[in-house]
Amino acid sequence: MNHGAVCPAIFRSSLVILILSALAIGGYKARPWTIGAAESYPARLHSEGVTIAVQPLFQDSLAARVFDKSDIVTRGIMPVALLIFNDNDFPVQVDGASAELIHEEDRLRTLEPGQVVHGLFSKDKRNVWVPQPVPRLPGGGRSDAEALDDFEHKFFDRKIAEPHNKAGGFLYLRLPQSKDIRGYLAESRIYIPEISRVDTGAPMIYFEIDLRPAVDAVP
Secondary structure (H helix, E strand, O other): OOHHHHHHHHHHHHHHHHHHHHHHHHOOOOOOOOOOOHHHOOOEEEEOOEEEEEEEOOOHHHHHOOOOOOOOOOOOEEEEEEEEEEOOOOOEEEEHHHOEEEEOOEEEOOOOHHHHHHHHOOOOOOOOOOOOOOOOOHHHOHHHHHHHHHHHHOEOOEEEEOOOEEEEEEEEEEOOOOOOHHHHHHOOEEEEOOEEEOOOOOEOOOEEEEOHHHHHOOO
């Protein structure tokens, strides 16, 4: 038997298996996310038959429960869940693009999913700046496409809560260069100005929700 011929073949086969395994492990997989009861969100307000709740995922471990990426917050992006609970007999629409995180002079608005995925999957962990227009994702692989699908699917953008129903999604905020994220958020609030009735188009009262209760609820 020619062992010199067999061993390289076995080595090559093992190497291929290892590479395929690494690719499988590294591939992005969408994680399920469901809206809980309104009472399960400490940061919430109720007005005109509508409850809106917010939940900032300000730790990598919190964000990783929803998105298959272990360093989202480390890379400077914070997902914020925005939930609508509608007790009215008419549908209600909320424009997530108009929402702002307000902290002193800071007024942060959501990034688009394409911007977020490009920033998160960049090789440079310090890269939180995303150019406009968004270039092709690094590598353009299937994993990036699946990540983009997931971030787009979970994006709040503009949502309608049907009568006696709920709706929700995520805003994606670029965090300021602050070492104390918890302290920063504890002194911040989410301002949601564009809320309206779908049946008549009439505007409803704006919401301004303090984030401290949500922050204090996380150990």
